Amino acid sequence: MTKLSLIIKNAKQLLTLQSDKKGPRIGEEMQHLGIIEHGAVAIDKAIIVDVGKTDEILNKYTSENIIDANGKIVMPGFVDPHTHPIFVQTRENELEMRIKGKSYKEISQSGGGIRSSINAVRKASLEELVTLAEKRINKMLQQGTTTMEAKSGYGLSTDSEIKMLRAIEILNEKSDMDIVPTFLGAHEFPEEYKDNKDKYIRILVDEMLPEVKRQGLSKYCDIFCESYVYNIDQSRYILGKAKEMGFRIRMHADELEPTGGAELSAEIGAITADHLGATSDKGIQAMKRAGVVPILLPGTTFSLGLDHYARARDMINAGLAVTLATDYNPGSCNCDSMQFIISLACIQMRMLPAEAIAASTINGAYSLELADKIGSIEKTKQADIVIMNIPSYQYIPYHLGSNCVDMVIKKGKTVFRNDNNLELITRVQE
Numbered sequence: 001m002t003k004l005s006l007i008i009k010n011a012k013q014l015l016t017l018q019s020d021k022k023g024p025r026i027g028e029e030m031q032h033l034g035i036i037e038h039g040a041v042a043i044d045k046a047i048i049v050d051v052g053k054t055d056e057i058l059n060k061y062t063s064e065n066i067i068d069a070n071g072k073i074v075m076p077g078f079v080d081p082h083t084h085p086i087f088v089q090t091r092e093n094e095l096e097m098r099i100k101g102k103s104y105k106e107i108s109q110s111g112g113g114i115r116s117s118i119n120a121v122r123k124a125s126l127e128e129l130v131t132l133a134e135k136r137i138n139k140m141l142q143q144g145t146t147t148m149e150a151k152s153g154y155g156l157s158t159d160s161e162i163k164m165l166r167a168i169e170i171l172n173e174k175s176d177m178d179i180v181p182t183f184l185g186a187h188e189f190p191e192e193y194k195d196n197k198d199k200y201i202r203i204l205v206d207e208m209l210p211e212v213k214r215q216g217l218s219k220y221c222d223i224f225c226e227s228y229v230y231n232i233d234q235s236r237y238i239l240g241k242a243k244e245m246g247f248r249i250r251m252h253a254d255e256l257e258p259t260g261g262a263e264l265s266a267e268i269g270a271i272t273a274d275h276l277g278a279t280s281d282k283g284i285q286a287m288k289r290a291g292v293v294p295i296l297l298p299g300t301t302f303s304l305g306l307d308h309y310a311r312a313r314d315m316i317n318a319g320l321a322v323t324l325a326t327d328y329n330p331g332s333c334n335c336d337s338m339q340f341i342i343s344l345a346c347i348q349m350r351m352l353p354a355e356a357i358a359a360s361t362i363n364g365a366y367s368l369e370l371a372d373k374i375g376s377i378e379k380t381k382q383a384d385i386v387i388m389n390i391p392s393y394q395y396i397p398y399h400l401g402s403n404c405v406d407m408v409i410k411k412g413k414t415v416f417r418n419d420n421n422l423e424l425i426t427r428v429q430e
């Protein structure tokens with residue numbers, strides 16, 4: 001018997017997300033979760049060493065630390081590949097403005113929106129940004145997210161953008177969450193350059209990008225490509241320069257209007273194009289040809305009270321590696337729960353529960369270029385595992401707005417347990 005640091009046994013369904021095929025899940029493959037009934041996971045330190053039926057695993061391995069999943073669902077931790085968690089003030093007043101009839105665009109053009117987050121972030125110390133975001137990130141972890149991406153973009157000056165990326169770097173070291181940083185200096189035009197946008201673009205390209213590169217703070221460059229923010233020509237120019245400097249590209253594309261962002265993401269060779277609420281057929285085909293991963297953010301569409309959800313079914317039918325994320329941010333979507341995003345994806349975009357789970361785990365891992373390490377429960381991968389206190393995986397979208405997580409295991413270590421279920425931790429007598 002091989003002695004290991006941890007065994008998880010008696011999963012009613014172990015969703016491994018294993019597949020013989022390399023690459024993200026597309027088309028029909030998104031419906032296959034690699035389920036093992038009565039499953040178990042063998043873990044040594046941070047790494048998964050084996051998966052199988054509970055009796056097979058217990059015949060091969062032993063451990064002083066055995067978690068009895070006791071008929072619950074065991075699955076990979078959620079991967080949330082699009083978030084904006086570094087900010088100071090929340091903006092619940094804007095929700096009320098939207099309810100009264102103001103559009104997101106009107107709010108942003110009258111000084112609200114992204115710009116209203118800028119001043120506070122510029123004034124805040126690095127420590128303040130870390131302290132505020134740490135609580136938010138821990139809450140995401142407690143809801144089953146074990147890897148996330150986090151963007152800068154509320155500083156919009158070289159110093160404050162660097163400060164945001166530093167905060168993300170510190171949080172990645174400090175917290176149990178793995179956090180992938182993305183530079184988003186092109187999130188908006190700051191107030192002082194709103195009548196001289198070319199000047200800001202110069203600063204972005206000549207100062208910010210080289211400095212982010214020099215300090216090694218992010219391998220990704222993102223942009224808010226929308227006709228009234230960064231138009232197609234400005235986006236093409238900035239992303240082209242970023243690519244020349246060796247950045248990998250992510251994009252906010254076609255969120256509100258069919259600007260041609262999806263087509264540009266294909267042209268530029270972006271890793272992901274995100275939002276895509278207004279993407280055309282041409283855009284979908286272009287993304288397919290170029291292998292761009294679409295990251296859909298139904299929480300934002302919901303929170304803005306809009307009805308044009310991204311066309312997830314058409315994208316799945318076209319063979320795109322549809323991926324989901326929260327877009328957690330202080331303005332348009334204050335949602336930190338991938339479980340709720342899965343509900344919206346199923347109910348509003350007609351994704352099947354299995355497809356939405358694949359889109360929230362393995363495809364998220366591919367979108368962050370981390371699929372060799374995370375996103376599924378299989379040999380040699382990192383032991384990032386969530387135990388869900390539910391009877392079947394279909395229950396995730398069905399139960400609305402509640403945290404069904406029983407336990408979160410990150411790199412083989414229990415980092416969160418639901419207090420009501422402490423009796424589930426059992427120790428085996430040798």
Ligand SMILES: [Zn+2]
Pocket residue numbers: 082083084252327
């Ligand atoms: Zn965003």
